[in-house]
Amino acid sequence: MAMIHLEPQTLEMFSRALDGLKPPPNLSLSQWADKYRKLSAEASASQGQWNTDAAPFQREIMDAIGDVHIRKVVAMMCAQAGKTEGLILNTIGFYMSYHPASIMVMQPTVNLGESFSKDRLTPMLRDTPALRGLVNTKSRYSGNTISKKNFPGGMLVIVGANAPTDLRSRPIKVLLADEVDAYKASAGKEGDPVMLAEERQTTFWDYKTVMVSTPTTKAASRILDEFNNSTQEEWTVPCPNCGFYQPFVWDNMVFDKEKWPDGGVQYRCAECGCLDNEYRWKKGSVKGKWVAEHPERSVRGFHMNKMGSTLCGWDEIVTKFIAADLDAARGDYEKMQVFVNTNLGLPWEEPGETMESAALIDRREYYEAEVPDGVIYLTAGVDTQDNRFEIEVVGWGIGKESWGIRYQRIYGDLKRGQIWADLDEFLSQTWKKKDGTELSLRSVCMDSGGHFPDQVIRFCKEREDRHIWAIKGRGGMDVPYIRNPTKNNRVKGELFTLGVDTGKNMVLARLKVLIKGPNYCHFPAAEDAGYNENYFKMLTAEHKVTRWKGGRKVERWELKDPAQKRNEAFDVRNYATAALEISNPQGLEVPGEDAPRPAKQQHQYRRRRSGGI
Numbered sequence: 001m002a003m004i005h006l007e008p009q010t011l012e013m014f015s016r017a018l019d020g021l022k023p024p025p026n027l028s029l030s031q032w033a034d035k036y037r038k039l040s041a042e043a044s045a046s047q048g049q050w051n052t053d054a055a056p057f058q059r060e061i062m063d064a065i066g067d068v069h070i071r072k073v074v075a076m077m078c079a080q081a082g083k084t085e086g087l088i089l090n091t092i093g094f095y096m097s098y099h100p101a102s103i104m105v106m107q108p109t110v111n112l113g114e115s116f117s118k119d120r121l122t123p124m125l126r127d128t129p130a131l132r133g134l135v136n137t138k139s140r141y142s143g144n145t146i147s148k149k150n151f152p153g154g155m156l157v158i159v160g161a162n163a164p165t166d167l168r169s170r171p172i173k174v175l176l177a178d179e180v181d182a183y184k185a186s187a188g189k190e191g192d193p194v195m196l197a198e199e200r201q202t203t204f205w206d207y208k209t210v211m212v213s214t215p216t217t218k219a220a221s222r223i224l225d226e227f228n229n230s231t232q233e234e235w236t237v238p239c240p241n242c243g244f245y246q247p248f249v250w251d252n253m254v255f256d257k258e259k260w261p262d263g264g265v266q267y268r269c270a271e272c273g274c275l276d277n278e279y280r281w282k283k284g285s286v287k288g289k290w291v292a293e294h295p296e297r298s299v300r301g302f303h304m305n306k307m308g309s310t311l312c313g314w315d316e317i318v319t320k321f322i323a324a325d326l327d328a329a330r331g332d333y334e335k336m337q338v339f340v341n342t343n344l345g346l347p348w349e350e351p352g353e354t355m356e357s358a359a360l361i362d363r364r365e366y367y368e369a370e371v372p373d374g375v376i377y378l379t380a381g382v383d384t385q386d387n388r389f390e391i392e393v394v395g396w397g398i399g400k401e402s403w404g405i406r407y408q409r410i411y412g413d414l415k416r417g418q419i420w421a422d423l424d425e426f427l428s429q430t431w432k433k434k435d436g437t438e439l440s441l442r443s444v445c446m447d448s449g450g451h452f453p454d455q456v457i458r459f460c461k462e463r464e465d466r467h468i469w470a471i472k473g474r475g476g477m478d479v480p481y482i483r484n485p486t487k488n489n490r491v492k493g494e495l496f497t498l499g500v501d502t503g504k505n506m507v508l509a510r511l512k513v514l515i516k517g518p519n520y521c522h523f524p525a526a527e528d529a530g531y532n533e534n535y536f537k538m539l540t541a542e543h544k545v546t547r548w549k550g551g552r553k554v555e556r557w558e559l560k561d562p563a564q565k566r567n568e569a570f571d572v573r574n575y576a577t578a579a580l581e582i583s584n585p586q587g588l589e590v591p592g593e594d595a596p597r598p599a600k601q602q603h604q605y606r607r608r609r610s611g612g613i
């Protein structure tokens with residue numbers, strides 16, 4: 001092979017010429033920002049070179065956005081976590097200068113899009129040398145307007161989610177949807193703005209969707225839905241004392257509400273229990289890492305709250321909480337919603353579902369007979385106490401409209417036979433309509449919790465043919481109302497596990513119906529029916545409250561007033577409702593309303609039962 005000899009200065013010349021042609025070094029998005037991005041004085045608190053170490057939690061999110069293998073990145077974030085600078089502007093700069101592509105930035109409205117362009121984007125394009133020459137800022141020719149910037153290899157359009165015609169631009173590869181929870185559900189008649197924009201991405205195999213938002217209310221939160229379908233990553237830092245990695249949660253912020261700001265705020269480690277100050281905890285941020293609930297999923301989703309943000313202090317958070325808490329104690333939840341959204345970075349849900357007894361007492365009515373004509377099916381619930389049974393007979397009509405028929409207590413010693421015989425007699429009797437028709441109980445649920453589980457299950461086992469079922473309550477909002485029964489008990493009788501909290505939700509929802517018809521609850525005024533003032537106090541003794549546990553919302557049923565401990569009426573109505581759901585008679589369904597359990601399971605069970613009878 002012939003060797004060509006070149007003088008050293010010639011080699012150097014070639015090498016310099018080749019430098020201009022070499023592909024750029026393989027930078028991640030955060031590395032690009034650390035190398036090239038400059039912060040503008042008017043747009044951010046700190047000026048000059050971008051430094052990801054100032055907000056280490058942004059690194060992984062940025063790099064996920066810049067990763068060519070990832071199609072969608074979702075960030076549900078508190079305020080003051082550098083969303084716009086870190087996730088939107090850095091991404092724009094990265095794609096403009098490093099991976100040229102067509103980019104769409106979507107803001108909630110056209111006006112917000114314009115101020116984003118003028119106040120945030122223009123300063124970045126001016127102050128970041130790597131971007132400065134890309135857009136012709138001198139003349140306002142068509143390649144450079146407020147809503148559109150042409151640059152070599154691509155273009156950037158800035159649209160408002162409220163202007164559907166702007167969404168029908170040419171294909172886009174990178175969609176940056178900012179503050180998505182502030183988008184109206186549909187952009188006029190044209191449909192969902194995010195979906196419209198995503199339709200423009202279909203021609204690219206390596207398209208990228210980035211959704212960023214502070215969440216709003218749970219019912220209307222798009223960012224929550226997106227986050228729930230993602231890897232669900234939380235920012236964790238090590239404890240300064242034991243080194244255990246954990247996310248910051250509100251419950252572990254320790255401060256004295258009464259004396260604030262005296263005493264300051266500290267954070268309690270979830271592992272070792274030690275208290276330490278903000279400086280020491282946040283020093284660990286450089287070693288922080290994201291931990292995914294669902295690492296197997298392809299959409300990367302990040303949730304960030306302010307406690308972990310290195311861009312603002314804990315004092316400010318606590319001060320805001322105390323103001324919000326003061327209002328909330330008076331029943332005004334406006335500030336608390338803002339606090340939960342912008343500080344915890346979580347969606348808000350209305351607290352404390354409740355029902356007042358007075359409203360229900362007033363709705364009592366005189367029936368024309370023991371059982372009104374609308375009733376076609378009778379069920380009962382039985383609560384088992386140490387010295388008595390509390391029983392309610394409930395009549396059901398079309399659309400599960402219900403009529404309270406009788407609230408009855410039977411007293412006695414549960415260790416002796418008499419009270420059980422009395423109960424059997426009560427459950428055996430028939431109930432009269434105006435025309436003389438007599439209805440008997442078609443299905444009964446009896447609580448086996450308490451001190452007599454074996455006796456209850458045996459009592460029910462002997463009366464399976466009368467559809468008297470033993471149940472055992474299980475708490476938790478996600479426990480299904482009815483599950484197929486098991487015989488896994490000493491008596492080997494069928495025992496249903498009842499999702500009591502799910503049932504309470506259903507009972508309360510029905511009690512709240514104000515118009516007679518489907519799901520409405522009637523109560524009798526006749527004195528011997530047993531629906532006195534005390535009954536309604538018991539029926540409404542609990543309310544559903546929202547508690548924050550580990551930074552997450554936990555709902556549960558609690559007694560409203562610790563002095564009003566009796567709540568049997570609520571439980572018993574729950575059991576009578578379960579009895580209806582278990583027997584699931586045809587012809588009562590509310591049109592369009594789903595049964596509370598999968599139909600398939602129901603059928604399996606019904607087949608098995610009828611085979612045995």
Ligand SMILES: [Zn+2]
Pocket residue numbers: 239240241242243244269270271272273274
């Ligand atoms: Zn610790």
